[in-house]
Amino acid sequence: MIPAPFDYVRADDGAAALAALAEHGDEAKLLAGGQSLLPLMKLRLAMPAVIVDVSRAGELRYVRRDGDVLAIGALTRHGDVAADQTVRSELPMLAHVADLVGDPQVRHRGTIGGSVAHADPSADLPTALVALGASYVVRGPGGERVVAADDFATGFLETVLAPDELLTEIRVPLGVDGWGYEKFTRRAIDWATVAVGVVRRGGETRVALANMGPTVLRATATEQALAGGAGATDAAGRADEGTEPGNDVTASSDYRRHLARVLTSRVLEGVG
């Protein structure tokens, strides 16, 4: 399978990418690691007229500590996030989850920003980042803006990114007191049938659900129950409230609801 023809622009830094996006508008699509976009293009589910290839923009590939925040360049690859000593010591959840994405080959090319911008509701990193309360730096012709991970995805594979904007950095607040992540798949390299990420900071617990709707969702009923003093089992029993899980060949909607409750219970018990 070969993608439909397109014009190719290589952009080796953020400025070049923004210039190419300004020129080509919504005909253009950014290519980072390509591990989600290229399969869609091969199936002709995506047929962009112009590919702006940012995979070699090294200035957006970094991990650095910025006060009480860990800043990760959007083009940092999953394998780099998983192996980075700072991530492993300061935000072990993120290293753990980066290592669950796809397989080693995918992790050698796929990028954290690419995964976030692709906005697949079953993707691991966006789920972990919602649980971690991350925010995303978006650069456009008028400058930069910062979007909370909670507000970034607006629908299935849809985000607040305008056609002339580039996601440049993922910012994750440090100071996690407890975390857990459970991913349920039928086979080793599958996308999550359902996954649950939990982060506890002080008295607040955030619970994020993968593949329980068109975007990554917060399990708000569970979070409120925990805030009100409910135990893990009771709170987890409400994990699927307000969700709209899909029915597909992998799992029925009811089974996904069951998984959300069971996995949330397991994670919460592990987090303590």
Place this chain on the structure above:
Amino acid sequence: MKLSLTVNGTPHDVDVEPRTLLVHVLRDTLDLTATNIGCDTTSCGACTVLVDGESVKSCTVLAASVDGQSVTTMEGLADGDRWHAMQQAFREKHGLQCGFCTPGMVMAAVSLLQDNPKPTGDEVRRGLEGNLCRCTGYHNIVAAVLAAAGVAASEGAK
């Protein structure tokens, strides 16, 4: 578009459409047919090659994206008549049956040992999760990778 790739140590200038996938340059332009196309959907790993030393699935990489980089395929592993340790181990441990997955399996295994030179058996299994063998010869494949790493099978089993 014109690209310059170093493949198995030899520089090549090729002229391809932007949409050309790396695996097609290797197989169709350069006639390096050890690299197989299996599922063509980033699942099976038969097309695994190394780009600047790291394993990638060449059916899911644009050739244009690796312009100027170094690619290694199964054909580039041996040093003249001397096989690479991984090739030797696959032979000695009978790490293949039909052989279709083998080039991708070997390249993934070479990359795996670069990241983790002394893996356990479980780490080898996890490290090869992106490569499927339809003969289900995984047991001997894992044994071959452990042998190439110089890990005793009894130790690797832990």
